[in-house]
Amino acid sequence: MNQFGTILKFELLSYLKNKTFLGITIFLVVVIAAVMFFPRVSGIIIGGKDKDSSGQEIVVQDEESPVMAILAKDPVQTKLVYDAFSASFPDYRILLPTDGLSDVKEQIISGEIECAFVMENLTSYTYYVNNLNMYDGNTAIADETLQNLCRIDALSQAGISQETAAEILSLQINHETENLGVDQAQNYFYTYIMIMVLYMAILLYGQMVATNVATEKSSRAMELLITSAKPASMMFGKVIASCLAGIIQLVAVFGSAYLFYNINKSTWGNNPIITSLFDMPLYLLVYMLIFFVLGFFVYAFLYGAIGSTASKVEDINTSVMPLTFLFIAAFFAVIFSMSSGNVDNMVMKVCSYIPFTSPMAMFTRIAMSTVPFYEVAISIVILILSVFGIGIISAKIYRVGVLLYGTTPKFRAIIKAVRKA
């Protein structure tokens, strides 16, 4: 136990004294600070637009606003569309150019005009834009506006006054949603971020453990280490030290993000993404920590064991590939399920009990759906048992692996040697 403590301290200090480790941590904190202080520094209020007393949005149009052009044959129609579009596209400066279509096209390409609607009649138009943005919703808005125009027109021709027609068409339905479980839309962002963090941390630190072991072997420090300490102490000391280093880094990054957010809370207003991020319930953080630590151990032990079988640091990349692939596969299964919205599908349910996938799968299900507590408990118990099992097996592989030099031994040879040891 004493040896274990010595190794843990030594390994942890070498992480904390490592310039790259310090550099990356500081860099991340600085980036987060820059993001969180950005609205305050730039003086822009991002959190929603100001509203005046009547609830109408005030939009300040200036030279900076994007320009939209409307071309129609009939002047009456032009006036009608201009009025309707001015209300529907408050962010745009709307022009009625007298130039021909080809001039307008050129202006669109040169960027003077962002887009143009060329009206055939009220129910048919062509939309011109230079690069069609994935999120371009202008045609949808235009369709709706024009539909309304036609309907009002039709209703007024049937003898209903324009005001009444407009009232009928703009009838609003009031609804409220009472969510009894979790709100996926709100949880999506932080679940996504946490899964990403889990993924990166396990992959990065796991590889670091493997490289660490292989470096000790290739520098032949292992010759002395193996006679000075028990392999199990070395393995556990290393893995736990890198786990602690990972947690310290995460706490530094997320802690500073939380701190900076609180300093700048007022300037962020009610930006939905940012507020949802910092609105994370405490129990999720606790689960995140549990799954991070357990998942980390599962992989770090295996990475350590694999590292011990390589004689050169260069061999590490190929040796760890199967394990890395397994982990990436687990990651994608989770990400796809998340974006499909159905996180309780069969694959995810199975994955939440397999120790290699459960840290991410079960965590996602907890965050984005309602999972009975006993399922969570079973998943965690399986994980804990696996950590011990994998830890013991890895320590045995390590004990055999560290003394093998030359070509990376075949898997079967290792199993044989481990069973003998």
Add this chain to the structure above:
Amino acid sequence: MKLELTNIEKSFGEKEVLKGISFFAVSGEAFGLLGRNGAGKTTTIRILMDVFPAEKGNVLIDGAPINYNEIKIGYLPEERGLYPKKKIIDQLVYFAALHGMKSKEAVKAADYWLERLDMTQYRNKRLDTLSKGNQQKIQLITALAHNPEIVILDEPFSGLDPVNAMLLKDVVKEEIAKGKIVLFSSHQMSYIEEFCSNIAIINQGEIVLKGNLHDIKHNYTRDKLILRSDREDEILSDLKDISSRTETGEVLIQLDSPDRKREMMQYLTEKYDIDELKVFEPSLNDIFVEYTGGEEKGGEKE
């Protein structure tokens, strides 16, 4: 204290590496473990240090199985290497702490040895900034700093310049004088001859020769004389049937039997002006080659 290995056997897979190794060493003495590359020296040392267990046989201290929590062992491996990127003092303290020292003691011990080996100036440097010989001295400290009862030195002199070799010799002598068991493994026979009172030669997993070095040499048939003189040519022609010149330029005289030594010595000293005349004793080098040279040397001499 007496360290004893009894009938150690070990195989890796199909390969039998050790086929019953037995020897013992006592406090205040250096013991030489000799053998060609791949003979099984390192495996023996690793079993002795409990890196892996032997299939058969025991490691005993004063007749009882060794307790690794009580008996501390210091080891200088033949394959040298520490952490190249780490500060020297940090590494020394780390290894001493792994052997159970408190960190304050460890710092004190490391500083003492840095001073003793004339390395204090490198205390806070990174290991890879040092020359090979100096790195080796640092590695030697990791074997000695925790004040072990048993010190195992595998090729301690390789890579050291004569001044550092001298320094190391003094240190080894000090350790022996402190009553430690020093186990030497080396191919440099002159150093073994200088320090070790007892030796064992391992060949292909077996001990082919062991015992007191002086006795081993003395037991060789004493029927050869060696001499140096200004008149060597005359002597060579005078005794041309029984004399020859050695590689080192001396004259070797082969007698019919050891009983004729005195007679021949008298004859030579009366007839010629002799600088040096002595009974020939094989060097450890000769003995080593004799026992490990060709294929499977039979006939165990113990």
